[in-house]
Amino acid sequence: MKQMEEANEILSTLNKEGFHAYIVGGAVRDFLLNRRSADIDIVTSAQPDEIRSLFPKTIQMNTEHQTVIVRLNSQLYEVTTFRGDSLQQDLFERDLTINSMAMDVEGNLIDPANGEKDLQGRYLRSVDPVKTMTDDPLRMLRVARFVSELGFAVDEDLMKVIYSNHSILHSVAVERVAKEWLKLFKGIHRQSAFKLLINSSMYESIPGLTLDKDVLNKLSRLDIDQDETDVVCWTVYCLVLNVDNANILKCLALSSQLIRDVNKRLVGYWLRTEQLWTNLSLYDTTIQVAKDIEYIRSLLGEAAYKGTELEQIWGLIPIHSRSELAITGRDLLNETNKQSGPWIKDELRAAEEAVVTNNCENEKECLLEWLERRRK
Template identity: 50%
Template sequence: MSVVWNEARKVIHILKQNNHNAYIVGGAVRDWLLQREIADVDIVTTATAEEVQSLFSKTFRMNNQHQTVIVRSNLEHFEVTTIRGQSIEDDLHLRDLTINSIAIDDQNELFDPTGGEVDLRAGRLRASNPADRMGEDPLRMLRVYRFVSELGFDIDTSLKEAILHNREAIQKVAVERVVKEWVKLIKGKQCNLALTGMVETKLYSFIPGLSLTKDSLMQLKKLPPLHEESDLICWTLFCLCSNYVDDMPLKRLALSNELLRGIRARLHFFEKRKMQSWLPLALYEATLDVALDVERLRELCGLPSYSFEELSRLWDELPIHDKSELAITGRDLLQSVKRPGPWVKEELRLAEVAVVTKELTNEKTVLLQALERRRAER
């Protein structure tokens, strides 16, 4: 048992000591049965949110439609939600897929009213009353393909029919929720199976924010598995497969500014790299991290690429790696020309470029004299 699992049992024990039934549910039980690594553990209980908060000293009430409280136990965090319906069986019948509708108590007794364990063994994605389950939350249709991508399971015929019938409803889902599922989908080891399925049901054409096309999905299918890649690499590849020249189409997805800046830089230097190898100035402007990612993107796209060792050697050979290493500052320039203005920034940039391209050595006297000569010649 993992640390997080054992800590979850302690939370359940406290709830039971106070006359509340409690169970581990959903993905944690599914992954435990599949002998996969368990990340998050969710708990359901007969206790109300207020009762949960009264029993634990470190809690946070989530502002959602469910009665959910975040409980901190040691260093672990658990979503503890009040059971829907009159029993654990009622709650499990309302969950998205049967493989996520299994619960376990602190005595290791399984509660599986929808046959999820059988579906796990059969490698099948199925839902209890699929039309109702998909209609209640249309994001579940994308989640189905996310699980195809992660697990390689087949989709039950009745569930596929429910997706075909309800697919347009996914247009109403908030893009922030779509983004989380989409990243998990394209990182799955069986991503190609999921993309093929989405083309078959045409669900892709109704997903908000992503502007997916059959062509962009086919381009994604050509890529090797991305399960070990960063979100930054995955989103940049998404842009390349969608023929985006910059990050502007991603603005509607509410991605972080930091992530968008990273994508923008990689797209820019990926395009430059099409025209030429890494020259010193381009490498300097890119930074080593961006350049390494560009080469990884080229490798994933089946293009010739520099090795880590080759690119690191070129980086090490640069005279400077940041403008802070330049031997002169704006103050040095103002000592000789006591006239503030945009010319200072311009001359510092000229010096920076000259040093990086080895036109001038990074010495204060050399740089100041060269800039003085340039001013005299103007």
């Protein structure tokens, strides 16, 4: 794996300077599962200032852990000073045994918590479940996320801790919750994960999310793709909640752009429930948003256009954005000798509609004449 090879360059640099360094956590787990890892984390005996002195491109993270981002060959790697006095103490601080393994530069596995055995047994277990889960309550939601992604069973002692302590999830920052929720929602074993949320009553304690048994059961039946975009996932979430706008997502501290994008799809979805696509509705919605809407309709068991069918309609529309319109606001000012004002926007919109609905050719003189007739 190229990423692991590049990460080993960082290990080698640290080792040459006399520091211990290891790849840890999810990257080791995914390597043993032959899965591609989204991130590669490294731990080291070096302090942050020592790490920064060894690499030309670094960023000091402002977190509770002493983490430095190292940029190498366009990739970013989190390099963190050991939590505790040793690698073993650092590994025992981690959430699950399958994430408590390390690998040195030569590829040797360091596994004091028997994570490889649990990985082979498809088992989620913590070294000290009470301390692990209560130190960072988000880890309880992460357990459900790993059930969703991997389909592993959960250790009985760990489940008892989740049953007894899930209420402290209320204290977790909503931004962290949103990230874990999306990963859980996209997992191929999401039905098992949602069942865990229901059986443990954890869903009652997740901050920022509006969940009940009915919502979770509906979501669990949706065959959403693992690689689906965040905007589609949040749109589906809103639709299952039966809301007509994405304002409910503001409490999750999601970006304004994402909320606007979800709203576009919600508006288009509700419009689509009333009518089939026309040149004008497809033009206003845009092809990508329309494709997302049709995909969502198919997820929800509703009749849906195929992507090729939408492409055919889109291809017949004379223009695909206002920038392609043959006239501008300046043309209207020159033609009418009127003062600038909101009327320009109205006339350009009328011209767009005329072209898109094939009531006028997209030619300057034709459009100016059409608008003049419209005024009269």
